[in-house]
Structures are given as structure tokens and as C-alpha cells.
Amino acid sequence: MLEINGHTKQLAIIGYPVEHSFSPKMHNFISEKMGNPYVYTALEVHPDNIAAAIAGIRALGFSGINVTAPHKYTVMQYLDEIAPQAQKLGSVNTIVNRNNRLIGYNTDADGLYRSMLHNNMTVDGKDILILGAGGAAKPISVFFAQLSPSSMTVVNRTAAKAETLAAYVRSTTGYPIETQQQRRHYDIVINATSVGMYPNTEACPMDDLSFIDAQTAAVDLIYNPAETVFLRRARENGAKTMNGLGMLVYQGIISYELFTDTKLPDNIGDMIIEEVFGA
Ligand code: NAP
Numbered sequence: 001m002l003e004i005n006g007h008t009k010q011l012a013i014i015g016y017p018v019e020h021s022f023s024p025k026m027h028n029f030i031s032e033k034m035g036n037p038y039v040y041t042a043l044e045v046h047p048d049n050i051a052a053a054i055a056g057i058r059a060l061g062f063s064g065i066n067v068t069a070p071h072k073y074t075v076m077q078y079l080d081e082i083a084p085q086a087q088k089l090g091s092v093n094t095i096v097n098r099n100n101r102l103i104g105y106n107t108d109a110d111g112l113y114r115s116m117l118h119n120n121m122t123v124d125g126k127d128i129l130i131l132g133a134g135g136a137a138k139p140i141s142v143f144f145a146q147l148s149p150s151s152m153t154v155v156n157r158t159a160a161k162a163e164t165l166a167a168y169v170r171s172t173t174g175y176p177i178e179t180q181q182q183r184r185h186y187d188i189v190i191n192a193t194s195v196g197m198y199p200n201t202e203a204c205p206m207d208d209l210s211f212i213d214a215q216t217a218a219v220d221l222i223y224n225p226a227e228t229v230f231l232r233r234a235r236e237n238g239a240k241t242m243n244g245l246g247m248l249v250y251q252g253i254i255s256y257e258l259f260t261d262t263k264l265p266d267n268i269g270d271m272i273i274e275e276v277f278g279a
Pocket of ligand 1: 136
């Protein structure tokens with residue numbers, strides 16, 4: 001058990017709501033394993049209070065803060081510096097307090113990518129299809145556009161949102177992202193919609209998944225349930241599959257490394273997945 005005393009440093013996640021966040025469990029697990037003097041809590045911050053909350057980070061000397069919905073964009077205006085990648089991705093999920101200078105980062109897409117690498121899925125030279133154009137699809141598309149995929153297509157129920165996202169990706173990265181599903185095969189198909197997430201576990205973002213086969217890697221950002229209908233059908237078509245738990249875990253690991261300015265051991269992700277999530 002981590003000893004909490006006058007030397008203990010503070011970390012937290014802010015969101016609205018935030019009580020269901022897994023981040024306190026993950027970060028406190030890491031601190032305990034590594035013997036680091038940090039404690040991590042969840043703080044509910046109403047959108048009207050976001051400026052005061054950020055001022056509070058400084059006043060109370062928090063070492064770092066994770067940011068979740070609905071604050072990932074609004075916090076940016078209150079920070080001293082935004083890391084170039086977070087600036088490009090257009091949102092911040094990690095704020096590091098370095099000598100009372102608040103620096104914003106975004107570890108979401110990097111977390112997904114590290115989790116994919118861990119499962120031997122690479123982006124370079126691949127044809128990628130992203131389903132969804134919401135808050136998660138945006139940083140992933142911008143991040144992956146910088147990793148030289150052969151092609152990348154984003155499709156969405158509300159086509160206009162896919163167009164807006166594509167315009168953003170083109171303007172920030174210069175990458176010619178497409179918005180029509182025209183290929184017969186994609187190497188990687190990512191479900192970045194909320195379709196299939198608990199409690200609507202019978203839903204699937206697409207009726208026709210016949211284009212997914214044994215040469216496809218199917219990724220779902222959802223981790224509850226562990227296997228969505230999308231992933232189950234992709235697996236039945238022979239695809240390699242991966243759910244969103246690794247993304248959740250690795251974005252947290254990258255945040256923790258930024259908060260503490262340390263490098264965690266390579267097996268920490270597997271340890272968290274096994275010991276914190278029992279997966
Ligand atoms: P969001 O901003 O609310 O976007 C939701 C997306 O899902 C939109 O593209 C929306 O399309 C689409 N959608 C919703 N209901 C639909 C339906 N019935 N049919 C077709 N499309 C539908 O949410 P988000 O933040 O991007 O999150 C998306 C998913 O990723 C969620 O399940 C979230 O839990 C998961 N996620 C996981 C992690 C992780 O660490 N593993 C991190 C972030 C997000 P419209 O534009 O047409 O509404």
C-alpha cells in the first residue's frame with residue numbers, strides 16, 4: 001500500500017462526469033508498483049468552473065492532470081504551452097505542471113498506436129478505414145496521417161462531420177484523407193464510433209462487413225464489452241482483432257511518463273491489463 005504523507009505529490013483526472021474513470025486505479029497501481037510518491041484522484045469539474053479548476057492546479061501545486069470529456073478542447077486556452085502534437089490533434093488530455101508552467105499534451109492517439117504496435121499492427125503503407133468522426137476519430141486520423149499510411153478513409157453516419165474531419169486532417173497534415181469507402185479491402189478497420197458500447201451491445205456500426213477478411217486487422221476503441229459485435233464478426237471473418245483496453249492503458253502510461261518524467265518498464269502495459277483489469 002502506497003504511503004500517503006506530506007511528501008506525496010498529487011495527480012488527478014478532471015471531467016464531467018468522471019466517477020466511472022479507470023484512471024485513478026491505473027495510475028495508483030503504477031505508483032505503487034514503481035514506489036513513486038504520487039496519489040491520483042478523480043475530480044468532477046463542471047464546464048462553468050474549468051478556468052477556476054486550472055488555476056487550482058497551479059495554486060495547489062498538482063504535478064499533473066488528465067483531462068476527459070467535455071474539457072479536452074476548452075482547457076487549451078488556459079495553458080502556458082501546448083505541445084506541437086496536441087496542437088495538431090486539436091485537444092489536450094494531459095497537463096503537466098513543470099515549475100508552475102502548465103504544458104498540454106495529447107496521449108490518446110499515441111496510446112492507440114502503442115497498443116497496436118504491441119499487437120504487431122503497423123500503420124505505415126497500410127490502407128486504413130476509420131468508422132466515425134467524433135472526438136476520438138479526430139486525433140487518431142491526424143496522428144495516423146503522419147505515419148505514412150498508403151490510404152486513409154473516414155466514414156461517418158453524419159457524412160458532413162466526416163467531411164469536416166477530413167478537411168481538418170488535410171489542413172493540419174497535408175494528407176489526402178478520403179471520405180468514401182471505395183476499396184474492396186482495407187488492412188486496418190477501426191471502429192471509432194460508440195456503436196456496440198455497453199449497454200447497446202447488440203449494435204454494429206456497419207451491416208456489411210464482408211470486406212473484412214483474414215488479411216484485415218479490426219480494431220475497436222470500445223472495451224466494454226471486451227468483444228463488440230463488430231469485433232466478433234470481424235474475428236469470424238478471420239480478421240485479427242483488438243479492443244480499446246490497450247488504448248486506455250497506453251494513453252495512461254504515456255501520461256504517467258510525462259507527469260513523472262520517467263520511463264516505465266516495457267511490461268507495465270501487460271501488468272496493468274492483467275492485474276488492474278483482469279483481462
Ligand atoms: P463522440 O465524439 O460522441 O462520437 C461518436 C461517433 O459515433 C460519431 O462519429 C457518431 O456519428 C457515431 N455514432 C454514434 N451513434 C451512432 C449510430 N447509432 N450509428 C452510427 N454512428 C453512430 O464519441 P468519441 O469520444 O469519438 O468516442 C467514440 C468511441 O470511442 C466511444 O465508444 C468511446 O468510448 C471510445 N473511446 C475509447 C477510448 C479508449 O481509450 N479505448 C478513448 C476515447 C474514446 P454521428 O457524427 O453521425 O453522430
